[in-house]
Amino acid sequence: MDFLYTYESLKLEFPLTDPEKAKFVILGVPFDGTTSFKPGARFGPTLIRHATLNLESYILDYDVDIAEFPIADIGDIAVVAGDPRKTADRVRETIEELKRVNPDALPILLGGEHSQTLGxxxxxxxxxxxxxxxxxxLRNSYEDNPYSHACVARRISELGIKEALFGIRSGTKEEVEFAEENGIRWVHARDYSFDSFVDLVESLPEPVYLSxxxxxxxxxxxxxxxxxxxxGLSFWDVVEAIEWLTANKRIAGFDIMEVAGTELGGVTALTAAKLMFYFIGAMGKKML
Ligand SMILES: [Mn+2]
Incomplete structure (x- = not known):
């Protein structure tokens, strides 16, 4: 099927499944309209898909081949340049459309700015x-934009969604106070451990969106x-958290955001692609 706001882009090399029947549905959001320091997030989805070419689809430590799982790739969102809110609306409408035709689909967003997680x-x-x-x-507004990448957890908390944040090592005093006042729990990167993760997420209501x-x-x-x-955290810190979460909680959606760059084959995109493979492997293993 065709989606209203997506266009064809470089897709995964796997044998892909129809989005109406797939369990995992990949969607790129090549948006970088509010990037404040280092640009290039618009290339993130393409860089991540390209990086998958370097990876084995067989996950050694899981003994599963993710190429055997039903994965679809519906391309990239046609972004509204410079407008994170309108682009996030397109993300929202595209995922709503996907869930209408395939209620079992688990969207995997590749970004692109973190602002787009809101959609x-x-x-x-x-x-x-x-x-x-x-x-x-958790900023209320950044550079006069309430839909900036620096405000996304704040906007999501305002929807009444419970939040837990891990690996944190940057924020303002106001953001820390907002978290305290609103019961938003977070773990500093220096204090992060697997136990600290389980302690916070164990009691969270389901389903969970993982970003x-x-x-x-x-x-x-x-x-x-x-x-x-x-x-920051290590690769295995995040993989182990994903393993616990996929084994113990219902997952509504998953994303890997803020990959940028202009050169193919960079280590950032390789890290993102490998993490996506582990997520699909951990989720898929459960379905076997
Ligand atoms: Mn960040």
């Missing part, structure tokens, strides 16, 4: 939002992102 969350209406991010993203801002990883692993930060 996916609005469409999927999860009870909880779990995010791996270097930044709190990974690629800048949660140490800046040495992910140089090509809008706002890199030193002192």
């Amino acid at each position: 996916a969350v609005e469409a999927l209406k999860p009870a909880s939002y779990v995010v791996f991010d270097a930044h709190l993203d 990974v801002d690629i800048d949660v990883f140490d800046a040495s692993m992910v140089p090509d992102t809008g706002t890199p930060e030193a002192g």
Whole structure:
């Protein structure tokens, strides 16, 4: 089927399934209209798809081949340049359209700015939002834009969705106070452990939307992102959290955001692609 706001783009090399029948449905959001430091997030989805060419679809430690799972790729959102709210509306409408034709579809968003997660969350209406991010993203407005990437967790909290944030090492005093006043729990990257993750997410209501801002990883692993930060989490920290979450909670949707850059084959996109494979592997393993 054709989607109103998507266009054909470089797609995964896998044998792909029809989006009406797939379990995993990949959607790119090549938006970077509010990037404040390092541009190039508009190339994120293409860079991640390209990086998958370097990866085996067989996941060694799971003994599963994700190419055997029903995966669809519906292309990229046609963005409204410079307008994160209108672009997020298109993300929302596209995912709503997808869920109408395939209620079992699990959307996987590839970004693109983190601002676009809002559209996916609005469409999927999860009870909880779990995010791996270097930044709190709890500002009320940033550079006069309430739909900036720096405000996305705030906008999502205003929808009445419970939040837990991990790997944080950047925020303002106002954001910390907002989190305190609104019962938003977060774990600093220095204090992060698997136990700290389970402690916070165990009691969260389902379904859960899981968002990974690629800048949660140490800046040495992910140089090509809008706002890199030193002192981040390791790859296996996030994989282990994904494994626990997919085994123990119903997942409404998943995204990997803020991949940027202009060169194919960069380590940032490779990290994102590998993480996507682990997510699909962990979810798919459960379905076998
Ligand atoms: Mn971030």
